[in-house]
Amino acid sequence: MPRGREAVPLRIKVISVFAVLAVGLGTTAAGAATTWPGDSAVKVADGSNVFGKNLSGVSFESAGVVWAVKNGPSTLYRLVPSGSTWKVDSKRSLTFKNGEGDPDAEGVVSTPDGVFVVSERDNDNGDVSSPMVLKVSGTVAEWKLPGMPSVDPNEGPEAISWIPDSFLTSQNFKDDTGKPYVPADYPGHGTGLFAVGLEATGGIFLYALQDGGAKLVSKFASGQAQVMDLEWENNRLWATCDDNCSGRSTTLAISDGKFKVTATYDRPSKLPNVNLEGFALSPSCVNGKKVALWSDDDNTDKHALRSGSLNCTA
Ligand SMILES: [Ca+2]
Numbered sequence: 142m143p144r145g146r147e148a149v150p151l152r153i154k155v156i157s158v159f160a161v162l163a164v165g166l167g168t169t170a171a172g173a174a175t176t177w178p179g180d181s182a183v184k185v186a187d188g189s190n191v192f193g194k195n196l197s198g199v200s201f202e203s204a205g206v207v208w209a210v211k212n213g214p215s216t217l218y219r220l221v222p223s224g225s226t227w228k229v230d231s232k233r234s235l236t237f238k239n240g241e242g243d244p245d246a247e248g249v250v251s252t253p254d255g256v257f258v259v260s261e262r263d264n265d266n267g268d269v270s271s272p273m274v275l276k277v278s279g280t281v282a283e284w285k286l287p288g289m290p291s292v293d294p295n296e297g298p299e300a301i302s303w304i305p306d307s308f309l310t311s312q313n314f315k316d317d318t319g320k321p322y323v324p325a326d327y328p329g330h331g332t333g334l335f336a337v338g339l340e341a342t343g344g345i346f347l348y349a350l351q352d353g354g355a356k357l358v359s360k361f362a363s364g365q366a367q368v369m370d371l372e373w374e375n376n377r378l379w380a381t382c383d384d385n386c387s388g389r390s391t392t393l394a395i396s397d398g399k400f401k402v403t404a405t406y407d408r409p410s411k412l413p414n415v416n417l418e419g420f421a422l423s424p425s426c427v428n429g430k431k432v433a434l435w436s437d438d439d440n441t442d443k444h445a446l447r448s449g450s451l452n453c454t455a
Pocket residue numbers: 142143144212245247261295
């Protein structure tokens with residue numbers, strides 16, 4: 142969440158207690174964490190002090206292109222491989238659609254419909270929570286996100302991913318009224334739904350971004366007390382947390398029409414317990430492994446990107 146990161150241990154405790162209660166009520170059971178299903182080792186994946194602080198979201202467009210966002214000053218990066226690390230191919234400042242403001246861009250996702258960023262507020266008006274998604278490639282567009290609880294302006298949407306309609310329909314996904322999801326009911330929304338994670342509660346909100354506005358299709362728990370990034374992978378959704386939850390991740394899949402937590406993993410044992418606000422997986426398997434990428438909002442030891450691996454069979 143930084144910029145202006147606040148020390149709020151009491152708030153975190155309250156959220157944790159609430160999360161335990163929510164699990165106790167049977168909404169979702171995250172279960173005990175198991176070992177990261179990939180290499181325990183990680184390596185630094187950027188040059189020294191390339192990004193500084195506030196790198197909060199990452200997303201693969203392909204095995205050789207990664208998009209990243211900095212939440213302040215609001216910046217979009219396109220990264221390409223450079224030896225065993227990633228380098229900045231291009232970067233640009235982000236604004237809202239009217240060309241003004243400094244979107245507090247906490248997450249990014251590359252989709253077949255373009256590159257999208259989630260913003261929790263305008264840094265130029267930091268006391269006001271303003272959850273939005275911005276389309277930052279091709280034709281610029283923006284959507285206000287309805288249906289989220291009121292939260293601290295810097296604990297709003299922190300995570301974004303995208304789930305293809307083809308998967309949702311193949312799994313008989315249902316909206317929160319219990320009606321089977323039919324993409325044609327949401328004209329103009331593209332070819333999938335956007336999953337947005339709310340830092341303060343760990344809740345996930347699924348939206349159809351239509352020409353006339355964003356429509357909330359479903360909301361569900363991530364199995365995490367807080368959520369910092371989301372990542373869609375083949376047939377499951379990853380929800381990751383930062384050092385507030387020791388870098389733990391959960392996976393969710395559709396069962397009986399609803400997203401439910403299927404696993405909880407510890408971070409790779411050699412990955413430092415730092416401010417891991419971004420997470421992405423390469424779409425490609427090489428020698429049975431996918432590249433996993435984490436961004437560290439605190440730029441610990443002058444590095445904001447670390448890479449490791451996930452077993453493709455995991
Ligand atoms: Ca923020």
